[in-house]
Amino acid sequence: MSREAVEAAAATVGSKVIYTGAGATVASWLLSSEFGVLAGLLLGVVGLLVNIYFKRQENQEEHLARMRKLARDSDRAPLDFRKADE
Numbered sequence: 001m002s003r004e005a006v007e008a009a010a011a012t013v014g015s016k017v018i019y020t021g022a023g024a025t026v027a028s029w030l031l032s033s034e035f036g037v038l039a040g041l042l043l044g045v046v047g048l049l050v051n052i053y054f055k056r057q058e059n060q061e062e063h064l065a066r067m068r069k070l071a072r073d074s075d076r077a078p079l080d081f082r083k084a085d086e
């Protein structure tokens with residue numbers, strides 16, 4: 001499995017964990033279960049952190065790809081980006 005596929009799957013799982021945590025929180029609140037509310041909040045926070053991590057990775061990769069393209073298209077580009085592509 002490629003790295004991009006793993007990252008896409010992880011981001012999808014992160015989103016689903018957020019929704020599951022939110023649903024568990026609301027359901028537990030309606031049932032007056034303090035433990036359920038805390039577990040739901042924890043699931044939501046974990047899902048959010050996973051989502052943030054993979055979005056940041058994706059943004060960094062896109063930024064590097066743009067910088068490499070600019071370096072290829074320009075003779076005044078920073079040397080380190082030109083060397084990374086060669």
